Amino acid sequence: MPTLKFAVLAGDYIGPEVMTEALRVLAHVARQENLTLAYTAADVGGAGIDRHGKALPESTLKICAEHDAILFGSVGGPKWEKLPPHEQPERAALLPLRKHFTLFANIRPGLLYRELTEASPLKTSRIPDGIDIVCIRELTGGVYFGQPKQTTTLPDGDVQAVDTMVYRRSEIERILAVAITTARARKKKLCSIDKANVLETSVLWRKTVNAYVAHHAPDLELSHMYVDNAAMQLARNPNQFDVFVTENMFGDILSDEMAVICGSLGMLSSASLGASKNSLGLPFGLYEPAGGTAPDIAGKGIANPCAQILSAALMLRFSFGLEKIATRIEAAVRKAVTSGTRTSDIAFGTDAVGTKAMADAIIAQL
């Protein structure tokens, strides 16, 4: 009986609400498939600060390292916004976790079911068959991590803040390798997004992409786009992309845009992978919804659990090699949503259900 060993870091606000439902779905498939769930819950983010005085307690990091994957909710929110910036949940927990495990490749599937096109802010005539694209975001480099990163008072009394955007060629090459594998499994079309008309890091990015793809993936149709144009093209005609690859901050911004044109942030799952392997010899990864803690709807029982459930499916696929079960969960989410059970963020025109009822409908399809 295969055992799934993963750490559960639910986090803050809606994090625990949607995590509860993802764990119910996993428990259901585990019973059906004769799998053993061996997960350990640990505090992270605001919950870490409140209970241990630290957003990423050592005990939590240890639990993560002892398991084969991390199922993550989301962290942060108004309760901790008055803390010094580097102590806040996002900067003191999520980013260090990504860095600690070198989770440099963030895969975000932008999928809008044909039956859900009404939930997209785009005209349905532009996306008659829905949307199916993938964002590959570099996750451990760029302006998020570059040094120096500081605020100083200048001799003239003015105050100056500095963030530094840094990329090494090797960091660009390793994210490209992931993008190439993803593109090869789909339409063999890759668009690299940068700002090479302004940024040095983007000049290196584009040069590296051209050389690396010419050498390692001449079979792919490669294109480049400036990020400002890409933001516009995503809204104009998202299906012109198939797989796009971009640096950390551009990917953060474009993936939220992609999420809403695909119906809602509540539908966007993600997998963050690195080079390290787990005890099964498969990629160790962190799996989380792309959206945040949604403090505006927390505690109401209305958050969409689909992104968390779909993130759990990605965990089964990448870190446990359970492709068939992952696909079964994805199909159940699709069937539940397309047959009309929808939380308020995607309900448009139909009656909305709450978080638990949404998960019940998914479980009923499994």
Ligand SMILES: NC(=O)c1ccc[n+]([C@@H]2O[C@H](COP(=O)([O-])OP(=O)(O)OC[C@H]3O[C@@H](n4cnc5c(N)ncnc54)[C@H](O)[C@@H]3O)[C@@H](O)[C@H]2O)c1
């Ligand atoms: N991975 C993470 O841990 C993560 C990601 C993004 C933001 N955050 C943090 O979350 C907090 C809130 O950030 P924000 O308001 O800018 O972004 P957010 O993603 O939390 O919310 C943006 C909007 O999307 C809605 N939304 C998000 N997820 C939803 C879901 N599952 N179902 C229904 N609606 C959903 C929210 O209600 C809100 O209106 C901040 O502290 C931010 O730093 C954390």
Ligand SMILES: CC(C)[C@H](C(=O)O)[C@@H](O)C(=O)O
């Ligand atoms: C919370 C924040 C640090 C995070 C990011 O910017 O990477 C989030 O927005 C995301 O998209 O995962």
Ligand SMILES: [Mg+2]
């Ligand atoms: Mg984001």
